[in-house]
Amino acid sequence: FGNTDTKQVMRPRIDIFALREDMKFTEVLEEIKKHGYSRIPVFSDHIDKVIGVLYVKDLLPYIERKQFTWISLIREPYFVPENKKLDDLLLEFQEKKIHLAVVVDEYGGTSGIVTLEDIIEEIVGDISDEFDDEDLIFSKLDEFNYVFDGKTTLKDFYRVAKITDENEFEEQKGESETIAGFVLEIAGSFPKRGELIEFNSYQFVVESLDRKRLIQIKITLPNEL
Structure with missing residues (x-):
């Protein structure tokens, strides 16, 4: 686990569910219902320009509204390189109290995303593999x-x-x-x-x-x- 790179466990770029910053509030709610994730990257123009992360729980007080400036709720994105070791990333997640990071390649493009759950699953998987x-x-x-x-x-x-x-x-x-x-x-x-x-x-x-x-x-x- 300690020698595992973030790239090995991340959700790759092609599988990322993300929201575009100019989407209407109703569209955002529909997409959230369809995909079911609790933390979602938000981008402008294209996926290489991630500008924040939307926590669905932050939306809950507003879901009855027909219109809402949801973009005001996005949180600062956290970027990590592909070769970041998982044990280091786990420590950073714990220290910063965050659950999702955007993984970037050597050119600064979005390579994937990794969540706290992905890391824990990797740890638990390592333990589970020892049993039959x-x-x-x-x-x-x-x-x-x-x-x-x-x-x-x-x-x-x-x-x-x-x-x-x-x-x-x-x-x-x-x-x-x-x-x-x-x-x-x-x-x-x-x-x-x-x-x-x-x-x-x-x-x-x-x-x-x-x-x-x-x-x-x-x-x-x-x-x-």
Whole structure:
């Protein structure tokens, strides 16, 4: 982890969701609903000119308005080079109390973005890689049906279920990293016990839950997987 460059874990330029500074307030709200991120880079002209970061929580007092000068809420962007070591960046994030940095290349162009969650995932991933599937909490019922603990990471789910095309999940997961988080994301509300949530050709059934957590989720894979 200590020797990992920021470039290795960043979200690359082509995958960045960002807002243009001249967008109307209604357009901004629509885009936020569609993509689901909580911190969003803002640019002028093109993505190489990032001028700030919009925190969605700063917008909350104003979302009922039809018009609002949302650009007044953007925060100062934090830029880091591609070769910044992750352990150094983690320290800077903690010291400055920030959650997102814009990664720039040697010419000052935008190469990608990196979040605190990306760094933590890298750390946790390093730890998780030391364990095998015996440490994962899941039951394989048959070739197509599994019951997973809700806090199982999506990456572990892909591995266990031998899912080769992760993109369909990655594009819909928002900021969720666990199966429970993904189900909440696609359901759009907190589901009930026994509720069926369908996503593409996958079926998710909530087997057990408490007031705030999805504890066990049964997943049925598509037959053609």
